[in-house]
Amino acid sequence: MLAATSLLHNPHQNHLLASLPEAIFERTAPHLELIPMPLGEVYYECGGQLQHVYFPITSILSLHYVMEDGASAEIAGVGNEGVLGISLFMGGKTTPSRATVQTAGYGYRLKGQLMLEEFNRAGGRRSGALQNLLLRYTQALITQISQTAVCNRHHSVEQQLSRWLLLTLDRLPTNELTMTQELIASMLGVRREGITEAAGNLQREGLISYRRGHITVIDRDRLESHSCECYHVVKKEFNRLLSTNGKVKVPV
Amino acid sequence: MLAATSLLHNPHQNHLLASLPEAIFERTAPHLELIPMPLGEVYYECGGQLQHVYFPITSILSLHYVMEDGASAEIAGVGNEGVLGISLFMGGKTTPSRATVQTAGYGYRLKGQLMLEEFNRAGGRRSGALQNLLLRYTQALITQISQTAVCNRHHSVEQQLSRWLLLTLDRLPTNELTMTQELIASMLGVRREGITEAAGNLQREGLISYRRGHITVIDRDRLESHSCECYHVVKKEFNRLLSTNGKVKVPV
DNA sequence: AACTCTCCGTGCGCTAACGCACATACGTAA
DNA sequence: TTACGTATGTGCGTTAGCGCACGGAGAGTT
Numbered sequence: 204m205l206a207a208t209s210l211l212h213n214p215h216q217n218h219l220l221a222s223l224p225e226a227i228f229e230r231t232a233p234h235l236e237l238i239p240m241p242l243g244e245v246y247y248e249c250g251g252q253l254q255h256v257y258f259p260i261t262s263i264l265s266l267h268y269v270m271e272d273g274a275s276a277e278i279a280g281v282g283n284e285g286v287l288g289i290s291l292f293m294g295g296k297t298t299p300s301r302a303t304v305q306t307a308g309y310g311y312r313l314k315g316q317l318m319l320e321e322f323n324r325a326g327g328r329r330s331g332a333l334q335n336l337l338l339r340y341t342q343a344l345i346t347q348i349s350q351t352a353v354c355n356r357h358h359s360v361e362q363q364l365s366r367w368l369l370l371t372l373d374r375l376p377t378n379e380l381t382m383t384q385e386l387i388a389s390m391l392g393v394r395r396e397g398i399t400e401a402a403g404n405l406q407r408e409g410l411i412s413y414r415r416g417h418i419t420v421i422d423r424d425r426l427e428s429h430s431c432e433c434y435h436v437v438k439k440e441f442n443r444l445l446s447t448n449g450k451v452k453v454p455v
Numbered sequence: 456m457l458a459a460t461s462l463l464h465n466p467h468q469n470h471l472l473a474s475l476p477e478a479i480f481e482r483t484a485p486h487l488e489l490i491p492m493p494l495g496e497v498y499y500e501c502g503g504q505l506q507h508v509y510f511p512i513t514s515i516l517s518l519h520y521v522m523e524d525g526a527s528a529e530i531a532g533v534g535n536e537g538v539l540g541i542s543l544f545m546g547g548k549t550t551p552s553r554a555t556v557q558t559a560g561y562g563y564r565l566k567g568q569l570m571l572e573e574f575n576r577a578g579g580r581r582s583g584a585l586q587n588l589l590l591r592y593t594q595a596l597i598t599q600i601s602q603t604a605v606c607n608r609h610h611s612v613e614q615q616l617s618r619w620l621l622l623t624l625d626r627l628p629t630n631e632l633t634m635t636q637e638l639i640a641s642m643l644g645v646r647r648e649g650i651t652e653a654a655g656n657l658q659r660e661g662l663i664s665y666r667r668g669h670i671t672v673i674d675r676d677r678l679e680s681h682s683c684e685c686y687h688v689v690k691k692e693f694n695r696l697l698s699t700n701g702k703v704k705v706p707v
Numbered sequence: 708a709a710c711t712c713t714c715c716g717t718g719c720g721c722t723a724a725c726g727c728a729c730a731t732a733c734g735t736a737a
Numbered sequence: 738t739t740a741c742g743t744a745t746g747t748g749c750g751t752t753a754g755c756g757c758a759c760g761g762a763g764a765g766t767t
Contacts, residue, residue: 268605271684276608278601293594294587295696299688300601323582330575330582335546342545345597349530349552352604353520356528356644360754383714392608394755399715415714415763432523436551444547611723635744646725651745667733667744 212237212309216260218284218445219340220311224332231321235311240264240304246287247302255312256288262308263374265390268300276355276392279347280305282374284441289341291315292322292334305390306371306380339444346440354433360393361401365430367391368411370437372420379419405429464489464561468512470536470697471592472563476584483573487563492516492556498539499554507564508540514560515626517642520552528607528644531599532557534626536693541593543567544574544586557642558623558632591696598692606685612645613653617682619643620663622689624672631671657681 214235215221220228240246240262247253249269257264263282269275278300281287290298324331354363367390371380384402388395402418405411410426412419420426427434466487467473472480492498492514499505501521509516515534521527530552533539542550576583606615619642623632636654640647654670657663662678664671672678679686 266601268601270605270609274609276605278604290594292590293597294591295594295692298594299598299692323577325575325577338544339546341593341597342542342547342550345545345593345600346551348597348600348604349518349520352530352600352607353522353528353644355604355607357522357526385714392605395715396717396756397754399717403716413715440547440551637744647745648726648747649724651747652724655746665745 212260214258214260214311216283217258217286217311219286219336220258222336222445227321227331227333231313231317234317235313238310238312240308240310242304242307244304245301246304247298247300249299249301250297252297253288253291254315256286256291256315256318257310257312258286259283259308259310259374261376262304262310263306263371264302265305266300266302267390274392275389277390278351279344280370280374281344282306282371284374284445285340285344286337288315288318289337289344292319292337293341305386306375306382336445343441343444347437350433350437354431355392358431358433359401360391360397361404362429362431362433363391363393364398364401365405365410365426366434368418368420369423369426369430369434372423373438378421378423379417381417383416464512466510466512466563468535469510469538469563471538471588472510474588474697479573479583479585483565483569486569487565489561490564492560492562494556494559496556497553498556499550499552501551501553502549504549505540505543506567508538508543508567508570509562509564510538511535511560511562511626513558513628514556514562515558515623516554517557518552518554519642526644527641529642530603531596532622532626533596534558534623536626536697537592537596538589540567540570541589541596544571544589545593557638558627558634588697595693595696599689602685602689606683607644610683610685611653612643612649613656614681614683614685615643615645616650616653617657617662617678618686620670620672621675621678621682621686624675625690630673630675631669633669635668 214232223231240259246257246264259281260283263280264287265277266279266281267275267277281302287302290296321331321333322337324333354366364387367387368380372378384398385395388398391398402411402413405426406413410420410422410429412421466484475483487510492511498509498516511534513535515532516539517529518531518533519527519529533554539554542548573583573585574589576585606618616639619639620632624630636650637647640650643650654663654665657678658665662672662674662681664673
């Protein structure tokens with residue numbers, strides 16, 4: 204059982220870990236702890252203290268803000284391209300948002316203290332490679348959040364759904380996502396019926412197909428052109444900032 | 456003339472500069488260059504290279520994204536509490552957004568190279584105080600952007616206007632802002648008429664008063680309770696992360 | 708095979724915000 | 738003072754998205 208998971212899962216499945224220089228990876232790997240991340244689990248609560256940072260490999264986390272009246276809105280997603288817990292090295296320790304598992308799967312966690320030591324480890328006069336990588340990731344995350352703001356302002360539910368599907372798809376190995384419309388709605392902060400309608404349109408046009416809790420993307424290219432520019436902006440920026448020149452490539 | 460401006464303006468008017476440890480401030484101050492920042496000036500263009508970072512003192516900058524169809528939306532504002540050009544130390548060098556002057560005034564600029572050297576200057580095994588400060592500011596900025604996203608999703612134009620007025624007011628020495636409704640509308644990414652209506656309501660309720668290009672906040676407290684929670688979330692987070700009670704309160 | 712739970716489809720009326728068109732009123736500068 | 742440019746006020750019709758209510762239908766369980 205354990206052997207099976209070790210075969211199926213390894214730290215390189217997370218793009219950040221994969222693009223660490225050999226030396227750092229070797230130092231860090233022994234401290235990485237593989238954990239299952241079940242759907243709905245809350246890994247980070249508004250104002251709470253984080254003990255670890257999390258590197259998803261097959262799971263996807265959703266950062267969102269829950270309002271006083273209970274409504275909520277997603278701020279960004281974190282999958283195998285990133286890490287949860289940037290506030291640890293940014294120095295704020297906590298943020299006013301929440302992180303829950305949007306797609307069940309596995310991830311690695313690392314004690315915050317260890318991560319910090321490596322983060323602050325200088326390479327000569329220059330800052331360390333981990334710091335460099337994490338800050339670039341943070342900038343990419345900022346772009347993602349910014350684009351969410353823009354998208355929320357100007358684009359239709361259908362466009363936003365397309366964007367969201369594409370971003371989620373990019374973090375998964377298959378072209379099928381296990382996800383109810385209700386859940387998607389709560390991520391995007393819109394009505395469930397709005398998703399039903401938008402998804403219905405996309406299905407009618409042959410871009411996706413779905414059944415009870417499962418959505419399959421059929422025509423990815425057309426879905427992309429159906430989406431707003433926000434998807435491409437985010438995608439481009441992630442590639443630019445985190446292109447793993449050489450090591451593991453991000454599936455485009 | 457020059458003497459007059461030197462008397463009127465000094466780097467401590469920028470909260471980040473003001474909370475630097477003495478030693479760093481002394482090193483840096485000689486390289487700070489006071490510049491006027493006229494309304495509408497573009498300090499940062501999508502994809503462009505920054506040569507300097509900018510510390511506003513009496514000016515306010517707006518970070519926004521301009522879409523393919525010309526529409527735009529503000530992502531965040533930067534005033535005397537912050538700095539423009541985080542992508543320089545975050546490692547991305549550029550971002551897909553634009554920064555323009557929203558309120559004319561003065562600011563200091565610093566050569567990017569100099570800032571970087573100080574940023575990477577380690578204090579013993581720990582990272583430097585400037586790094587610490589700038590990263591905490593960046594986290595606060597992330598909160599601001601996140602809250603913009605949430606606000607765009609769920610709150611009315613009137614609430615958003617209130618939030619925006621308050622955030623802008625906090626960056627100014629007076630309770631009057633020089634600003635046309637047209638300009639505010641383009642910041643928020645809504646119709647000009649929408650602002651006319653919302654501002655009319657606020658005026659009727661005695662929270663603000665305005666005339667042709669000038670808005671005065673009369674009852675700040677009531678404006679706050681009229682605004683959505685977003686203002687308070689952002690404000691709290693800035694205070695928490697960058698509280699300048701006294702001078703240096705840097706390494707945590 | 709029947710049951711049941713949850714997910715999805717659909718049809719209302721309602722409202723906030725949009726887009727457009729045009730009227731008015733302010734303030735600077737001749 | 739008058740005149741002109743620009744900012745603001747207002748009134749449409751239109752639309753996307755909301756809130757609610759309920760009907761139907763998978764998919765897993767017993």
